[in-house]
Amino acid sequence: MELPGLPPGLLEALVAHSGGRRLALVGGAVRDLLLHQVHNDPWRGLVDLDLVLEGSAPELAERLRVWAGPERLGFCHIHGAYGTAELELDGVLLDLASARQESYPAPGENPVVRFAALADDLARRDFTINAMALELAPAAGGVVALELLDPHGGQADLAARRLRLLHGSSLNDDPTRVLRAARYAARLGFELAPGSLEQLRRTLAAWPWAWRPGDPPELAPPALGTRLRMELDLLLEREDWREALGCLQAWGALPLVEEALQNDRHWRRRLRWAQRFALPLLPAWLAVVADLPALAARLQLPHHGQKLLHQFVQLRQWLAAVQGSSAGWSPSRWSEALEERGGSAEAVALALAAGLGPRRPLLRWWLRWRHLKAPVTATELIAEGLTPGPALGQALRARRAQRLDQERP
Structure with missing residues (x-):
């Protein structure tokens, strides 16, 4: 098996400096190469290479840095405490990691990590299609052969275009994995395996996490807070969000974020308008939620997103209060009422995207009135x-x- 697009001698250099330890290519490059071979999917090229070493990845990076010299090395960042390193060698980005094993002290919490064997590293991953590796093995004539490792049946799932969780407690440990499933479904055209869909529904029904809706938002575990928001950011920024969010809703997964999103039938319209208004998509998607401040705090939205939602909530409440009395207001009355509240143009645009209030005066204010002096x-x-x-x-x-x-x- 060959990996196209690599500079000559790069794999040989990696093996030569690995200290005789097992070294394997993992992640998207393996999956995409096999998809190209099995389904003739377009080869996406090598954005970067993820490599796992049974040993110290920082030490491997340091040896490569010395060997390459400034002519071949773009940069080298070593993170000794985490057993990882990133470097650019011969124009290729390399992410090196020491093989590790994970255990979860409580459902949804950050895992406890310890260094381990390559098999343990593959067993900690999310889906079978991501639990394969191409081991770099020395071959005759000084070349390097790529030997496929597939201990969890990932090839069969790739052939079936199926997303199968690696073990029975995958979502119990880390519910953000279902968001990654939606991202892969949107990008690769895969379906969630029936057993994995059943695990999702069973896990949601049991709700094994210590935090529940209505509890203080700051007590939510990372997988229902910060990590959940990070996965949502990636989904909205990098994937076909229509497909990905549609999958999450069809699977019944959105109570992980908020129950109101599961029952929302207008999110496509709202996000299309948000794009037209150049609004951030995550606040626009969340706009249907009643207690937005609590959800924003739980997800730890960046300051700009929290500020926008705070202004939107105030505007939403005010529009509901004046709904029966604002008919016949003049442009100056609308402008004065909107501007004296200190609301931003973004908040008004979000109200328009959400279909709130009388559309005509809000849209005229946003498009023209606010600019008049x-x-x-x-x-x-x-x-x-x-x-x-x-x-x-x-x-x-x-x-x-x-x-x-x-x-x-």
Whole structure:
């Protein structure tokens, strides 16, 4: 088996500096190479290579750094405490990791890691199609042969375009794996195996995690908090989100995030509008949730996302409060009401994407009214005899209101 696109001698250099330890290529390159061979899927090329060593990956990286020299080495970052390293060698990105084994102290918590054998490293992975490896083995004539390791039946699942969880407690340990399943389903056209779908439903029914909806958000385990949000970010940024989110909803997996999302039938429309308004997709997807601040805190959204959702919640409450009294408001009245609240254009755009409030005035404000200024400047009003102070600001606002009310409501 050959891996196309590699610089000559790279595999030989890796083996020569491995110290006689077992070294294997793992991850997406293995999966994509086999997909290309089995299904004639397009070969995506080598973005990077993930390698696992039965031994110290940092030591291997250091030996490669010395051997390559500045002419062949782009960069080298070694993380001794984690047993990993990244380097660019002959233009190829290499992610090196020491083989490890994982155990979970409690469902959904971060795993406890210890160095182990290659077989243990493959057994800790999420799906059978990701639990294969190409071991770099010395062959006659000084070349390197790639020997396929498939201890969990990944080849059969690749042939069937099937996503099968590696063991019976996979989602109990790490529920974010179902989000990765949706990402692979969207990208590769795979289906979730019946047994894995049953595991998902059984796990959700049992809800084995210590945190439950309604508990303080800061107490959620990482797999229902930060790690869950990171997987959502990857799904929305890198995959066909229509397909991936559709899979999660069809599988009944969205209560992991929030029950309201499972029953939401308008998320496609909302996200399409969010794209048109250049809004971040994750806040737009979450906008249907009632207690957005708690969910944003649990997922630990970045500051910008939390601020946007906070403004959106305030706007949502205000629009509901004025729903019966805002009919017939003039452009200046709408502009004053929206702007005096300190709401951002993004929050109004999110309300539009979510289908809230009277669409016409919100859209006109977002597209045009907010950009209109008074037809005179403060300097011109001072030249007319007004003195700087509150009266000047009031006059500018009055002139702007007059201009706004010349617009179509």
